[in-house]
Structure formats: C-alpha cells, structure tokens
Amino acid sequence: MKIGILTIGNELTSGRIQDTNSALISRAMQEQGWAVARMISVGDDDGAIHDALAHLLARADGVIVTGGLGPTADDITTAAVAKAFGLGLYSDPAVLAHIRSIFEGRGLHWTENNAKQAVFPDGAEIIPNPAGTAAGFALRRERRIVAVIPGVPAEAKRMLFEGVIPLFRNAFPGAALHVETLTFKLFGLPEAAVDDAMADADLAGLGVGIGFYPNFPENHLVLTVREASAERAAEKLREARKRVEARLGKHIFAMGDETLAGNVARRMTERKLTLAVAESCTGGLITDRLTDIPGSSAFLERGFVTYSNAAKTALLGIPETVIREHGAVSAETARLMAEGARKSAGTDLGIAVTGVAGPSGGTEAKPVGTVFIALADGGKTVCRPHAFRWDRRRNKVFASQAALLMIWRHLTGELRNDG
Amino acid sequence: MKIGILTIGNELTSGRIQDTNSALISRAMQEQGWAVARMISVGDDDGAIHDALAHLLARADGVIVTGGLGPTADDITTAAVAKAFGLGLYSDPAVLAHIRSIFEGRGLHWTENNAKQAVFPDGAEIIPNPAGTAAGFALRRERRIVAVIPGVPAEAKRMLFEGVIPLFRNAFPGAALHVETLTFKLFGLPEAAVDDAMADADLAGLGVGIGFYPNFPENHLVLTVREASAERAAEKLREARKRVEARLGKHIFAMGDETLAGNVARRMTERKLTLAVAESCTGGLITDRLTDIPGSSAFLERGFVTYSNAAKTALLGIPETVIREHGAVSAETARLMAEGARKSAGTDLGIAVTGVAGPSGGTEAKPVGTVFIALADGGKTVCRPHAFRWDRRRNKVFASQAALLMIWRHLTGELRNDG
Numbered sequence: 001m002k003i004g005i006l007t008i009g010n011e012l013t014s015g016r017i018q019d020t021n022s023a024l025i026s027r028a029m030q031e032q033g034w035a036v037a038r039m040i041s042v043g044d045d046d047g048a049i050h051d052a053l054a055h056l057l058a059r060a061d062g063v064i065v066t067g068g069l070g071p072t073a074d075d076i077t078t079a080a081v082a083k084a085f086g087l088g089l090y091s092d093p094a095v096l097a098h099i100r101s102i103f104e105g106r107g108l109h110w111t112e113n114n115a116k117q118a119v120f121p122d123g124a125e126i127i128p129n130p131a132g133t134a135a136g137f138a139l140r141r142e143r144r145i146v147a148v149i150p151g152v153p154a155e156a157k158r159m160l161f162e163g164v165i166p167l168f169r170n171a172f173p174g175a176a177l178h179v180e181t182l183t184f185k186l187f188g189l190p191e192a193a194v195d196d197a198m199a200d201a202d203l204a205g206l207g208v209g210i211g212f213y214p215n216f217p218e219n220h221l222v223l224t225v226r227e228a229s230a231e232r233a234a235e236k237l238r239e240a241r242k243r244v245e246a247r248l249g250k251h252i253f254a255m256g257d258e259t260l261a262g263n264v265a266r267r268m269t270e271r272k273l274t275l276a277v278a279e280s281c282t283g284g285l286i287t288d289r290l291t292d293i294p295g296s297s298a299f300l301e302r303g304f305v306t307y308s309n310a311a312k313t314a315l316l317g318i319p320e321t322v323i324r325e326h327g328a329v330s331a332e333t334a335r336l337m338a339e340g341a342r343k344s345a346g347t348d349l350g351i352a353v354t355g356v357a358g359p360s361g362g363t364e365a366k367p368v369g370t371v372f373i374a375l376a377d378g379g380k381t382v383c384r385p386h387a388f389r390w391d392r393r394r395n396k397v398f399a400s401q402a403a404l405l406m407i408w409r410h411l412t413g414e415l416r417n418d419g
Numbered sequence: 420m421k422i423g424i425l426t427i428g429n430e431l432t433s434g435r436i437q438d439t440n441s442a443l444i445s446r447a448m449q450e451q452g453w454a455v456a457r458m459i460s461v462g463d464d465d466g467a468i469h470d471a472l473a474h475l476l477a478r479a480d481g482v483i484v485t486g487g488l489g490p491t492a493d494d495i496t497t498a499a500v501a502k503a504f505g506l507g508l509y510s511d512p513a514v515l516a517h518i519r520s521i522f523e524g525r526g527l528h529w530t531e532n533n534a535k536q537a538v539f540p541d542g543a544e545i546i547p548n549p550a551g552t553a554a555g556f557a558l559r560r561e562r563r564i565v566a567v568i569p570g571v572p573a574e575a576k577r578m579l580f581e582g583v584i585p586l587f588r589n590a591f592p593g594a595a596l597h598v599e600t601l602t603f604k605l606f607g608l609p610e611a612a613v614d615d616a617m618a619d620a621d622l623a624g625l626g627v628g629i630g631f632y633p634n635f636p637e638n639h640l641v642l643t644v645r646e647a648s649a650e651r652a653a654e655k656l657r658e659a660r661k662r663v664e665a666r667l668g669k670h671i672f673a674m675g676d677e678t679l680a681g682n683v684a685r686r687m688t689e690r691k692l693t694l695a696v697a698e699s700c701t702g703g704l705i706t707d708r709l710t711d712i713p714g715s716s717a718f719l720e721r722g723f724v725t726y727s728n729a730a731k732t733a734l735l736g737i738p739e740t741v742i743r744e745h746g747a748v749s750a751e752t753a754r755l756m757a758e759g760a761r762k763s764a765g766t767d768l769g770i771a772v773t774g775v776a777g778p779s780g781g782t783e784a785k786p787v788g789t790v791f792i793a794l795a796d797g798g799k800t801v802c803r804p805h806a807f808r809w810d811r812r813r814n815k816v817f818a819s820q821a822a823l824l825m826i827w828r829h830l831t832g833e834l835r836n837d838g
Contacts, residue, residue, distance in 0.1 A: 013455040015446025027434025036432040041458040213435050283710025284703025287724040291702025302730035305706040305722030
C-alpha cells in the first residue's frame with residue numbers, strides 16, 4: 001500500500017514554519033508497514049492544491065492532507081479538495097452544533113466565519129476532531145482514499161491515529177502487516193563502528209531491517225520487522241535484540257522511549273541514592289535535564305553552577321592554589337568539585353564538569369572542547385578527560401550527556417575505577 | 420520567479436529524520452523574493468526522483484535538489500538526475516583530487532567508492548562544497564535551472580547561500596526584488612491582542628506584509644517588504660517599524676537574530692553588572708540559557724539549583740521557619756532566595772525562581788504552574804507571581820523566560836518597583 005502526503009500552507013512554502021506533520025505521518029505510515037511514495041507541500045493556492053492532489057492520487061492508494069481547515073479566508077483546503085473531486089459543498093448541522101458548543105464552553109464570541117468549519121464536500125465521511133474545532137473528512141474514489149485533517153500538529157497527531165489510520169486499515173485490510181520496531185539508544189559510537197560491530201549479525205537473513213539514525217548527541221539503532229502475525233514479529237525481534245545486545249550491549253543506555261536522564265533518575269530513585277551536581281562549562285544543563293524528569297527531587301539534592309573561580313572556592317572548597325597551579329579546567333579541579341559538591345550536600349554521589357565550551361578560552365594545551373568530568377561516591381573519585389569538537393552549545397550538550405552517562409555507568413556497575 | 424524544492428532520502432519518507440532543508444531553502448527563497456511553488460520529498464528511488472523532477476521542472480523556473488550525493492550504494496541522486504536529463508556521466512579529475520586530499524588531511528583510509536563523489540552529469544557546472552566531500556552541480560535546460568546539493572544540513576546551507584543563490588541570481592537577473600524583513604520578538608502577548616493593537620496601523624496601505632508566528636515560548640512579528648530598490652524597501656520598513664514600536668514597544672525584547680538571553684548578557688556586560696541565580700523549579704535552565712552566550716562569565720558569577728529545602732537554607736540562608744510558614748513555593752521564599760544568592764555571590768543582582776513545575780506537587784492554593792520570580796538589586800527586592808498552564812518542560816521554559824525578561828526590564832528601567 002502506497003501513501004502520499006500533502007501539507008498545505010503559505011507558512012510552509014515561505015519557510016516560516018517547519019513542517020513537522022510530514023515526518024510524523026510518514027513515521028506512522030512506516031509503523032503500519034505502508035510505504036510513503038511522495039510528500040508534497042504547497043501554499044494556500046487553489047490550483048496548486050488541485051494539481052498536487054492529482055499527482056498524488058495517480059501514485060498512491062491513500063493520500064493524507066493536512067492544513068488549511070481554519071475559519072479564515074486563506075483556509076481553502078476543503079473547497080479546493082471538493083473542486084478537485086468535482087463535488088459540491090454542504091454544511092453539517094451536527095458539526096456546526098458541536099463547534100457552537102465549544103465556543104459557548106470557552107466563553108468565546110461567535111462570529112459567522114466559524115460556520116465555515118462545518119462545511120464539507122458532498123458525501124464526505126467526517127473525521128471528528130477531539131482537540132479543536134476543525135473536523136477532518138475523507139473521500140473515496142476508485143479504490144483510493146483521501147483523508148484531510150488540520151495542520152495544527154497536536155490535532156493532526158490525534159486525528160491521524162484515532163481517525164485516519166483506522167479508516168485506512170478498513171479501506172485496505174489486506175495491506176495491514178504487523179510492524180514492530182525496537183530502538184536502541186547509544187552514545188559515543190560512530191556509524192562505521194556500529195556497522196562493523198553488526199557486520200556478522202546477519203539481521204537481513206533473519207528478515208529484520210536495521211537502521212542507524214544520528215540524533216544529536218545520541219545515535220539510535222532501529223530494528224524493524226513486518227510480519228503477518230504479531231507473534232512471529234515479536235519472536236524475530238527477540239532474536240534480533242539478542243544479537244544486537246551481544247555486540248553493542250555496553251554502548252546501549254536506553255531503549256525505545258526511555259531517555260538517559262530518565263533512566264538515571266529511575267535508578268537513583270529505586271536505589272534511594274542522592275546526587276549533588278557541580279557545573280562549570282555546562283552551566284546548569286545537567287540539572288536542567290535531570291529536573292525535566294518528574295519526581296527528580298527524590299534524588300537531586302542541589303546543583304552548583306560555579307562559573308567563577310571565586311564560586312568554586314567559596315561553595316565547593318577548591319583551594320585557590322589548585323586552581324592557580326592546575327587551572328580551573330583540570331582533572332584536579334574536577335575531582336575536588338565533585339567531592340566538594342557531595343560533601344556540601346551530604347549526598348551519596350557528586351558529579352562535576354569543568355571545561356572550555358568555546359568559542360574562545362582555549363589554549364594550546366587545553367583547546368576548546370577540553371572537558372573534565374569527575375564522579376565522587378565517597379570512596380574513590382573517578383575523573384575522565386574529554387576532547388569535544390563542536391560549537392559552544394553542542395560542546396555543552398555533549399558534556400552533559402557524558403556526565404549523565406558516567407552516573408549511569410556507575411549505577412550499572414560498568415564504570416571502571418581506574419581514574 | 421518560481422522555485423521547486425526536491426529533497427531525497429529514505430530517511431525522510433520513513434519519517435526517521437525531520438527534513439529541515441526544505442524549510443531552510445524556502446525561507447531563503449522568500450528572502451530573495453522568489454516564490455516556492457512546490458516542495459516534494461521522495462525516497463532513494465530512481466523512478467520517483469525522475470518523476471518528481473519532471474513535475475517540478477514543469478512548474479518552476481529553478482529547482483533545488485538536496486540529498487543522495489554520498490559515496491554509498493543508496494546515494495543515487497546524480498545518476499537519477501543525469502538520466503532524467505538524458506545525459507551521460509563523467510568523473511571530474513579536479514574534484515577527485517580534492518576529495519583525495521581531504522581524506523589524506525584527515526588521515527582517513529581511501530576506499531574506491533569515494534571516487535563516486537567526483538562523478539557528475541555531462542556538462543554540469545560544479546558547485547564546490549567548502550565543508551565536505553560531496554560537491555554539488557547545476558544543469559540548465561530551456562531557461563530552467565536545476566541545482567543539486569548534499570542533504571547534510573550544514574553543507575546544504577553553505578552551498579545554498581554561496582553557490583545556488585548566486586547562480587540563480589545570474590540565471591534570472593530580472594527576477595530579483597529587494598526583499599527586506601524585520602522580526603520583532605515578543606513574549607506574553609496572545610495573537611489576538613497583537614492583532615488588536617496593530618488594527619489601526621494600516622501596514623497593508625504602506626505595502627508592508629505582516630506575519631505573526633508563535634515560537635514557543637515567544638511570539639515573533641515579522642514585517643516583509645518587496646521593492647525594486649533597496650532604498651525604497653528600507654524606507655518603508657523604517658516607517659512600519661515606527662508604527663509597530665508605537666503600539667507594541669513594551670512587549671518587544673529583541674529584534675532579528677537577537678535573543679533574550681543574548682540581550683541580557685550584552686546589557687549586563689556593557690554596564691559591568693554581575694549576576695547570581697537561584698533556581699528551584701527551573702532546575703538550572705536559566706543559567707543554561709545564559710551560559711549559551713559566549714563571554715557570559717563576564718557577568719554570571721554563580722548559580723544555585725536549590726532543589727531541596729535543606730539546600731535553600733544552607734546555601735541561601737532561608738530560615739527554616741519561612742519555608743515552614745509560607746512554603747518553599749512562596750513570594751517570601753523567592754525574595755529571600757534572590758537576596759541570599761546576591762549576598763552569597765557578592766553580585767549586583769540576584770534572581771530567583773521557585774514554583775511547581777508539575778505534573779504533581781500542586782495544591783488547591785498553589786496549583787501546578789504556580790511560580791514566584793524575585794529580583795534583588797540591593798535596594799528593593801521585586802517579586803512577581805505567575806500562573807503557567809503547561810506541562811512540566813514548558814512550565815520550566817516559560818518560567819526561565821519570565822525570569823530573563825525580569826532582568827531585561829530591570830536593565831531597561833521598565834521594571835516597576837511595586838513588588
């Protein structure tokens with residue numbers, strides 16, 4: 001089964017807004033085992049919509065259209081699609097009543113242009129909008145189906161999964177395969193090294209697709225199986241997972257929707273451990289990522305952003321002589337920062353980062369991207385040097401990732417105490 | 420002049436990667452005064468590339484193609500475009516030597532498949548790649564021009580501005596209008612209120628386009644003029660700017676490429692002021708945003724992420740009785756946090772945020788989204804209550820934005836000392 005996607009709006013063709021719906025829809029189609037043949041974007045232009053729709057209908061079994069369903073004059077999708085199909089328009093009383101009730105419920109003033117959102121092509125199947133006033137609709141012609149939904153991403157997403165996909169599955173029952181995917185999240189391993197490691201795994205022979213997707217600062221490895229039965233799909237994926245884990249296990253820090261910060265938070269909380277963070281070049285990004293996780297107050301006691309040397313001395317007890325002799329960016333300072341944060345907070349663990357984020361501040365001995373990360377647990381303090389080669393923001397992101405990974409490896413017992 | 424954009428890659432049609440090139444290119448075209456007629460994405464498929472290219476060539480004067488110029492077997496763009504134009508292929512010795520020199524310079528092992536990146540359609544004009552090994556090329560046919568560049572966004576961007584746009588301007592000299600845009604960045608004002616405020620400005624009568632674009636957590640107002648002469652465009656924009664500033668001036672915190680954090684950093688540095696930050700619910704996000712600005716160590720002395728009550732007491736000197744009586748989320752605590760941070764660091768200013776980010780932790784009196792932000796300057800301490808209504812991450816982002824805006828308003832003298 002082939003799919004075409006048409007996204008409509010001047011905000012797209014002018015580059016003002018990034019079209020995220022096409023990627024969302026194509027990913028969902030992939031998950032259904034349906035191939036996306038074309039994705040087209042056009043402005044709010046009658047002729048262009050007509051032309052693009054004809055192009056897609058000649059090349060796809062199902063076409064999904066988003067955008068241009070609003071109440072204002074530039075929202076012309078419904079009329080343009082009706083015209084392309086040679087259909088008239090009608091106003092649906094039930095939808096009109098529903099829109100009016102939304103306005104009343106929100107205490108909004110009703111203006112007549114809102115009635116436009118209750119207008120559909122003759123014979124359209126209405127796709128309800130559980131999150132807004134713009135209902136969608138579907139039209140069928142010669143074993144092909146077109147579904148039209150709003151462009152607002154949150155509404156498009158719900159209506160895609162609750163309306164469009166069930167409609168397409170019914171329209172093309174034979175086309176539905178059980179598609180299962182499994183995502184492994186890795187950090188610090190280039191694509192070529194993953195390729196190399198997986199070379200003898202023969203996933204192709206197993207009938208499992210493998211994809212490798214950079215997702216800064218992480219790399220995601222995605223397995224995909226398409227099978228007639230859910231059982232067979234799950235079975236293949238289990239075997240493939242074993243083969244991946246045997247080869248890349250130590251580089252995997254999360255699966256599927258898990259995140260590195262989320263896994264650190266969960267493990268810290270489960271083990272009733274507490275953490276203090278001392279950041280210099282990452283500037284608060286580590287605690288920002290950890291505090292994105294609900295419930296992080298269970299383990300995160302405090303963070304220090306010791307941007308000045310005076311702050312490092314006053315808050316973490318780093319002797320001025322250490323900073324003078326070894327530098328604020330040094331293994332010695334990083335270790336004392338981790339130990340000082342831990343001691344100040346009375347926590348189980350202390351993690352510290354100090355480095356040169358750039359673009360200036362680098363020296364020959366310590367160029368931009370030099371970062372030291374230390375973890376103190378009250379026993380030995382481990383410190384790791386890093387040499388990142390990105391711009392300021394990405395050096396910060398990489399350093400925060402490496403620091404979280406260091407905590408994660410400590411928690412999983414993989415952090416060697418060789419520092 | 421009409422433009423077509425074709426982005427190529429299975430990673431796009433599978434939804435694995437968000438296509439950012441289409442938005443980048445369409446925005447650049449808009450800035451040149453050229454209209455984007457269609458944007459199409461297809462997979463790495465010979466027939467689909469041919470078909471989409473023919474569709475675009477029938478509807479546009481210039482077509483920009485990205486992706487599929489790599490060295491591996493699935494990179495088929497060059498061959499597919501040559502086939503679509505009925506052209507043979509040749510290997511360019513100068514490009515081949517250049518690619519080999521890049522490999523040598525990086526100490527990389529040369530494999531023969533890399534020679535593929537020196538192959539071009541007969542008669543192609545080569546578009547150099549200053550950032551990588553994949554050169555681009557252009558072909559002309561019957562007053563139409565096709566330019567092909569790599570899909571890697573950083574390379575695509577440089578080659579677009581340094582190669583493709585100059586080529587198109589030469590090919591269609593009459594098509595170039597002077598297009599000037601001006602972006603106003605606002606916070607905390609809904610679209611309807613902006614509409615209302617601008618209703619009597621008559622920018623349309625002036626021939627200036629106005630667009631309003633939500634850009635979480637900010638709102639951007641963009642003026643656009645297209646004129647034959649640069650002087651006339653600038654003149655119209657000056658007049659339009661006056662009208663916008665007269666109506667919305669106090670909500671504008673940045674213009675064009677400026678950012679709120681960047682403007683705060685610049686003004687703090689210019690005035691030789693120093694800052695300490697105390698964060699609870701924002702978890703380090705404020706210092707993270709400030710330290711994204713190069714040179715922020717000139718004014719940012721330190722930050723505290725006082726996530727626990729013990730940390731608030733130990734580091735900022737908040738009496739336990741205040742937290743017990745008023746709560747950690749209270750105006751009283753926020754004020755003392757700002758004053759405590761300022762005093763601890765010995766800085767000119769102290770800013771503090773405490774609140775309930777959610778999803779849990781809310782009470783009837785202080786629901787999720789309740790946030791207090793205080794600014795201390797050694798004289799009076801100003802505190803503002805907020806009630807955000809987003810999810811956890813967006814409550815954090817909104818709170819950090821409100822805090823940075825509070826510093827900005829203090830620096831511009833707009834912060835009323837009524838707190």
